[in-house]
Amino acid sequence: MSTRTHSPRIVIVGGGTAGLLLATRLGQELGRAGNARITLVDRSLTHLWKPMLHTIAAGTRDVHQHKVSLLAQxxxxxxxxxxxxxxxxxxxxxxxxxxxxxxxxxALVGPRSLPYDVLVLALGSGANDFGVPGVQTHCHFIDSPAQAESFNERLRWQLFRGALQDESVSIGIVGAGATGVELAAELSHLLELAAHFGDPSLRERLQLTLYESAPRILAAFPERVSESSHRVLDRLGFQIRTGTRVLAAHADGLSTAQTRLHSADMLVWAAGIKAPEVLSRLDGLPTNACHQVVVNAALQSTDDDHVFALGDCSTLTLPDQSRPLPASAQVAVQQATHLAKHLPGWLQGRAIPAFRYRDLGSLVSLGRYGAYGSVGKASPFAGQFLGGHVARLGHELVYRNYQRALHGLGKTSLLWATEGLNSWTHPGIRLS
Known part of the structure; x- marks a missing residue:
C-alpha cells in the first residue's frame, strides 16, 4: 500500500456477519484515532444474525430484541x-x-458513488434456485429479515384459515440443510405454543414435508448428526423425501422427478447458496458460477489487491484442501477477525498473512427438541459427537460470542438478561 496524504478510505459493502464485525473492529482501532475513514454500506438500517432467521420466520423469537442499529453501532x-x-x-x-x-x-436516496482506497465486499449469500421454474414466483426464501417476516405474516394467515375452516395447513420445504431442518422443527414448536391461544388441535393441522436431493438430510454434517436429526423429525410426524429432485414450483405445490404434484399451501426454498448476482458484474473481478468473488489466502481478489471479499460472497480454496471453504457464519467471523487484525499493517506496507481456517465443529439446533453436532478438527476431541444440553448450550454460545465481539461482554450480558426477563412477560410466539 503506497503512502497517501489523506487518511485511507475503507469502504465495506454489506452489513452482515462479516461486514459489521469488520467495521466494528476497524472503527475501534483506526476510525476513533482518525487513522482511517471506515464506511459501512448496506441497504438496511439494521443487522440481524443470519443463523436465527428461521426463528423469526416461525415467529418464535422477537426480532426487535436482536436487531442491531447500524447507525448506533x-x-x-x-x-x-x-x-x-x-x-x-x-x-x-x-x-x-x-x-x-x-x-x-x-427514489428516497438517489444513485451516488463513494471513493475508496480499500474495498471490502461482504454481501453474504442467498438460496440458489438453480433455475428451477416457478421458484421465484411461488416459493418463500428465508435469506433476510424482510423475507423471514414476510413468510411469518403469510404463515399466520394460513394458520387462521386452517383454524376457522377446520382444515390442515401443508408446508413444503425444499432443502434439508441446516436452514430447512431448523425451520421445520421451529414450526412444530410454534404450533405447540399457539395451541394454548385458542385451538388445541392446531399442531395436528400441520402437514410438513422436507425435500432433499441428497441421500440424507444435513448432508454437510457428520452422518450421526444427520441420523439423530432425522429421528427427531420423524417423531414430529414430518415427511422426509431424500433423493428427491424438485423440477418445478407451482401455486399449489411442487413437481418432482417422482411425482407430478405434491400439494402444499406454502412453499419454502432453502436449497443451495449463491452470492448476489451483482458481484459477477464488478468491472471484471473474477467470480465463480455462484457469483462468489475468487480470493487468495490474504482474502484479496485474485485480480485486484485493493479489493477484499469475506464470508459467503467469496470463495477460497486453501492450499491443503481440495474444496473451497464452506459458506458458514464460522468462516465469515474468522475471516473478518483475520482481516481486522492485519489490514492496519497492510495499510503501512506489511503483507497480510495467509488466512488459516480453524474448524471448530458444526451444530444444528432443533429448538426445544434438541441439538446435535460434532467437534471440529481444531480440537483435540475432533469428531466427538455432541447432543443434548451440551449441544444446545454450544449453539447458544456461538451467537452470544458474536454479540460479545460486537458489543463487549457487559452489554452482551445485559442483552441476554433482558431477553430472559422478557420471556416471562411476553408470549413465546408472535401473535400480531
Missing part, C-alpha cells in the same frame, strides 16, 4: 454508515457505485 464504534445498494465499481478510479434506494413512490 457506527456512532459507538468509530465508523460511518451509509444506506445503499451496490450496483458497480470502477477499479481504475476506485469508486463504488450505489443504486438509488426507492421507497413506495420514488
Amino acid at each position: 457506527a456512532r459507538t464504534h468509530g465508523f460511518g454508515y451509509e444506506p445503499g445498494e451496490l450496483c458497480g465499481i470502477d477499479r481504475e478510479t476506485r469508486q463504488v457505485h450505489l443504486a438509488a434506494l426507492p421507497d413506495a413512490a420514488s
Whole structure:
C-alpha cells in the first residue's frame, strides 16, 4: 500500500456477519484515532444474525430484541454508515457505485458513488434456485429479515384459515440443510405454543414435508448428526423425501422427478447458496458460477489487491484442501477477525498473512427438541459427537460470542438478561 496524504478510505459493502464485525473492529482501532475513514454500506438500517432467521420466520423469537442499529453501532464504534445498494465499481478510479434506494413512490436516496482506497465486499449469500421454474414466483426464501417476516405474516394467515375452516395447513420445504431442518422443527414448536391461544388441535393441522436431493438430510454434517436429526423429525410426524429432485414450483405445490404434484399451501426454498448476482458484474473481478468473488489466502481478489471479499460472497480454496471453504457464519467471523487484525499493517506496507481456517465443529439446533453436532478438527476431541444440553448450550454460545465481539461482554450480558426477563412477560410466539 503506497503512502497517501489523506487518511485511507475503507469502504465495506454489506452489513452482515462479516461486514459489521469488520467495521466494528476497524472503527475501534483506526476510525476513533482518525487513522482511517471506515464506511459501512448496506441497504438496511439494521443487522440481524443470519443463523436465527428461521426463528423469526416461525415467529418464535422477537426480532426487535436482536436487531442491531447500524447507525448506533457506527456512532459507538468509530465508523460511518451509509444506506445503499451496490450496483458497480470502477477499479481504475476506485469508486463504488450505489443504486438509488426507492421507497413506495420514488427514489428516497438517489444513485451516488463513494471513493475508496480499500474495498471490502461482504454481501453474504442467498438460496440458489438453480433455475428451477416457478421458484421465484411461488416459493418463500428465508435469506433476510424482510423475507423471514414476510413468510411469518403469510404463515399466520394460513394458520387462521386452517383454524376457522377446520382444515390442515401443508408446508413444503425444499432443502434439508441446516436452514430447512431448523425451520421445520421451529414450526412444530410454534404450533405447540399457539395451541394454548385458542385451538388445541392446531399442531395436528400441520402437514410438513422436507425435500432433499441428497441421500440424507444435513448432508454437510457428520452422518450421526444427520441420523439423530432425522429421528427427531420423524417423531414430529414430518415427511422426509431424500433423493428427491424438485423440477418445478407451482401455486399449489411442487413437481418432482417422482411425482407430478405434491400439494402444499406454502412453499419454502432453502436449497443451495449463491452470492448476489451483482458481484459477477464488478468491472471484471473474477467470480465463480455462484457469483462468489475468487480470493487468495490474504482474502484479496485474485485480480485486484485493493479489493477484499469475506464470508459467503467469496470463495477460497486453501492450499491443503481440495474444496473451497464452506459458506458458514464460522468462516465469515474468522475471516473478518483475520482481516481486522492485519489490514492496519497492510495499510503501512506489511503483507497480510495467509488466512488459516480453524474448524471448530458444526451444530444444528432443533429448538426445544434438541441439538446435535460434532467437534471440529481444531480440537483435540475432533469428531466427538455432541447432543443434548451440551449441544444446545454450544449453539447458544456461538451467537452470544458474536454479540460479545460486537458489543463487549457487559452489554452482551445485559442483552441476554433482558431477553430472559422478557420471556416471562411476553408470549413465546408472535401473535400480531
